Amino acid sequence: MPHDIRILTEVELRAALPLDRAAVDVVETAFAALARGDVVMPPILSMDLPQANGEVDVKTAYIPGFDGFAIKVSPGFFDNPALGLPSLNGLMVLLSAQTGLVQAVFLDNGYLTDLRTAAAGAVAARHLAPAQVSVAGVLGTGVQARMQIRAARLERPFDDVLIWGRNPDHAAACAADLSQDPGLTARVAGSAEDVVRRAQLVVTTTPARSPLVRAEWLHPDLLITAMGSDQPGKGEIAPQALAAADLYVCDRFSQCETSGELEAARAAGLMPDTPPELGQLIARALPRPPGCVICDLTGTGAQDTAIASHALGLLGDAGTVIRA
Incomplete structure (x- = not known):
């Protein structure tokens, strides 16, 4: 009928x-x-x-x-x-x-898709970001870079954002756009390293196939939410950085080991154990552990x-x- x-x-x-x-x-x-x-x-x-x-x-x-x-x-x-x-x-x-x-x-x-991806980043910030975030950062300059920052501010009301992208003009345009948001000051950073070292919450939003984030840049009370890697061969976080984090969390283990940041780490012989999924932490109402947390979001049909x-x-x- x-x-x-x-x-x-x-x-x-x-x-x-x-x-x-x-x-x-x-x-x-x-x-x-x-x-x-x-x-x-x-x-x-x-x-x-x-x-x-x-x-x-x-x-x-x-x-x-x-x-x-x-x-x-x-x-x-x-x-x-x-x-x-x-x-x-x-x-x-x-x-x-x-x-x-x-x-x-x-x-x-x-x-x-943009909306639910940004919302997923906010869920990660809700459960895994430090309680106090004064400076946030984003690697990438596209639509998702903007939406991730706006979503994260729903959970951690920071005032300063550092932006890095391979194209300085695109980074400047992204900073100008975000600076229109009430109470938000967005600036272009000189390097990805500068963003990671200075921010307490960093989102990576690129389709990179070579690492942008190095292990030696990590510091305590940092959340890195990596959401650009969603196909085999992609990767924004160096395998050594993934292994150096105090906690690695994924959205879906079966996806992240084949098309997320975990893929390259496993290929390098690192991180053999099964990591926790973000949903498990939510369901158990577990508090954020101290130290550096990396959250790997490949995006799910759910x-x-x-x-x-x-x-x-x-x-x-x-x-x-x-x-x-």
Whole structure:
């Protein structure tokens, strides 16, 4: 029998879904659900497209208790800015958990992915950042660099941000943008080392395939959230830095050992033990340990299902309804 499908555009989704504590809370529930072990989440379908300087990931997860589950297609084509196009785009499809019928199609051009990724960074900051953060830093200058800083400020209200990127003009533009936020001063740093040594919270947001962060730069009361490594061969943190941290936490061990920061560390013969997952720390309400913490976020289908379900609940009558 025909049924209604709601179709929404990026503009409509941006109007309805801000980056706020509610988004952070719903993504936190996805981490906790993974820790319970009852989430059905297949491995990421990932394609590396070096001829196009691009990649495509497909993620999904079924979370018991949620009315729907999302299937997300996320292309990243990194030469697009030269064409006046964003590097990231894509869409999500939300299906009924009871019938499998399509409930909604979100033509979000990657906005929901950006939103849940930033919210995941805020979850890491909530549970793993030092209680007092006066200076934050970001390696990277794109959309996610901006969103990660804004998300982290929801949990740790710092006033100063250091920004480093390979392109100084892009770093300056990012700093100028973030400095428009009330009470925030953003400055361009001379090096990645300067950012790491001076900040108490650092987020890495690049598609780097060679390390940006070295072990000798680490210091106590530091959280580094690495979210750029999400495919085999990527890596922003030197394996020795991963091993030198007082605590390494991942979002999903099975993903991080093959496509996260843990991949290179294992290849170097380091970190043979199974690390804790962020959801496990949340579920057990464990306090942040002293010292340097590195959190490896590869992104999960559970987060996509959480943010897509959150979106549908906030949209009201927005979008176009079709009968199919």
